[in-house]
Amino acid sequence: MKQNIYDNxxxxxxxxxxxxxxxxxxxxxxxxxxxxxxxxxxxxxxxxIGCGAGDFAAHCVKQGARHVTGIDISANMITAAKKHxxxxxxxxxxxxxxxPIQPESVDIVTSSLAFHYIADFDQLMxxxxxxLRQDGILLFSMxxxxxxxxxxxxxxIKNEHGQxxxxxxxxxxxxxxxxxxxxxxxxxMYHRTMATILNTLIHNGLSIENxxxxxxxxxxxxxxxxxxxxxxxxxxxxxxxxxxTDVKMLEERWT
Amino acid sequence: MKQNIYDNxxxxxxxxxxxxxxxxxxxxxxxxxxxxxxxxxxxxxxxxIGCGAGDFAAHCVKQGARHVTGIDISANMITAAKKHxxxxxxxxxxxxxxxPIQPESVDIVTSSLAFHYIADFDQLMxxxxxxLRQDGILLFSMxxxxxxxxxxxxxxIKNEHGQxxxxxxxxxxxxxxxxxxxxxxxxxMYHRTMATILNTLIHNGLSIENxxxxxxxxxxxxxxxxxxxxxxxxxxxxxxxxxxTDVKMLEERWT
Numbered sequence: 150m151k152q153n154i155y156d157n158x159x160x161x162x163x164x165x166x167x168x169x170x171x172x173x174x175x176x177x178x179x180x181x182x183x184x185x186x187x188x189x190x191x192x193x194x195x196x197x198i199g200c201g202a203g204d205f206a207a208h209c210v211k212q213g214a215r216h217v218t219g220i221d222i223s224a225n226m227i228t229a230a231k232k233h234x235x236x237x238x239x240x241x242x243x244x245x246x247x248x249p250i251q252p253e254s255v256d257i258v259t260s261s262l263a264f265h266y267i268a269d270f271d272q273l274m275x276x277x278x279x280x281l282r283q284d285g286i287l288l289f290s291m292x293x294x295x296x297x298x299x300x301x302x303x304x305x306i307k308n309e310h311g312q313x314x315x316x317x318x319x320x321x322x323x324x325x326x327x328x329x330x331x332x333x334x335x336x337x338m339y340h341r342t343m344a345t346i347l348n349t350l351i352h353n354g355l356s357i358e359n360x361x362x363x364x365x366x367x368x369x370x371x372x373x374x375x376x377x378x379x380x381x382x383x384x385x386x387x388x389x390x391x392x393x394t395d396v397k398m399l400e401e402r403w404t
Numbered sequence: 405m406k407q408n409i410y411d412n413x414x415x416x417x418x419x420x421x422x423x424x425x426x427x428x429x430x431x432x433x434x435x436x437x438x439x440x441x442x443x444x445x446x447x448x449x450x451x452x453i454g455c456g457a458g459d460f461a462a463h464c465v466k467q468g469a470r471h472v473t474g475i476d477i478s479a480n481m482i483t484a485a486k487k488h489x490x491x492x493x494x495x496x497x498x499x500x501x502x503x504p505i506q507p508e509s510v511d512i513v514t515s516s517l518a519f520h521y522i523a524d525f526d527q528l529m530x531x532x533x534x535x536l537r538q539d540g541i542l543l544f545s546m547x548x549x550x551x552x553x554x555x556x557x558x559x560x561i562k563n564e565h566g567q568x569x570x571x572x573x574x575x576x577x578x579x580x581x582x583x584x585x586x587x588x589x590x591x592x593m594y595h596r597t598m599a600t601i602l603n604t605l606i607h608n609g610l611s612i613e614n615x616x617x618x619x620x621x622x623x624x625x626x627x628x629x630x631x632x633x634x635x636x637x638x639x640x641x642x643x644x645x646x647x648x649t650d651v652k653m654l655e656e657r658w659t
Contacts, residue, residue: 295550295573295576298637299570306561306570306572314572314574315554315561315572315573315574316572316573316574317561317569317570317571317572317573318550318570318571318572318573318636318637319569319570319571319636319637320635320636321550321617321635321636321637321638322617322619322634322635322636322638323635342617342638343598343615343617344615344616344617347602347612347615348614348615351612351613351614356611356612357602357606357611357612358606359603359606360598360599360602360603361599362576362577362597362598362599364577379577380575380576380577380578381573381574381575381576381577382553382573382574382576383576383577383597
């Protein structure tokens, strides 16, 4: 199922409000870690999956990327992204599932907080592996399995004084769809265990190079105390992986 | 700090009682998964770290391993292990930290539920990487980071009817020593995040091949209903990794 929640007007209006706030998880935690993990983009051909408003893609072109394609399922997002204009930037409203695959055509595939919306993680990783040149890099962030495990209910348990006592974890091994109430009711995401995520990369020829469960810096923790919950359990998972040299068999399936 | 809890008589007596029960986590969950992940041992030189009573080492020799060395810090355990006699089996009471290192001398390093007791995980992985031949395999199980995170307190939260509502997770990002009350007070183990565990292997030249967060089989779940909690959060983490071919720099430090 391809979910296009960012074209839900209620959702999109509220989402824009959050992103406008100076302190939000994207600006304070997700983006700094993403940029720190990004290899040099100079001269590289890149694909950004779930590019949103295209700021990251535009940043990469400014940093010297040869060409960046940003795709997103949302018309709202692609309309916003197209305000960035550069000959080396290309945006397209398409689901990754529907994108044509040209083997070994991309040096770096990136994706920021989108993969937890994709139902078929195995096919996603297979297609990325085929798209990547040998030694190419996949860098992505997604919701952490610890955070996606629960099936509804309160995540943060408080005592009678309103202080958080712990994070409620449950159903970790029950993979599959989760309906979350984030901005609107019934946003759909998919829970997968850490083992499933890692093994799916590996068996599709993507060798794990770095795993990050980010924590806020001290400065950010002071500016934005609410984010200190991240020390108690991680919201995000980042993985950087490299396409191994012997995955011809996979590629042949897509040519 | 090298902890030798298995030579604490109260602990060891109680530990033996648990292992004698037909249904315990070792027999029903840990060992079946460990054996399923083990590559062929035929003709291999092996080292088992924290070998306990030596049953696994003896099993490997029976399966055709050329030589298996089992080490354990506990005199109780090595005394028990030495009841297994075979020319290709060797047991020694020594902490891994004190073991002399001969580079590229071992084909398969194994360790079952011991690494959470070791304070310096980075040195542990470096030494294992140096010991392993190129393309050699490390297979280990340890307590899962989700399970080691909490600093005391109740792990399983129950409602007024005594039913478990969730697992209490906290302090995930605070790595370091944890004192647990398991059989006796003050058993020391070390909490590390999933990211730290994986990255420590990778930067020591050990490429991740498989990650398992085991769940009991249906048959085991019926026989031993208490183990069904494993579906709610994992107790154990298994990692299988392969020594990459370009870690000479590391080896030179130890020769």
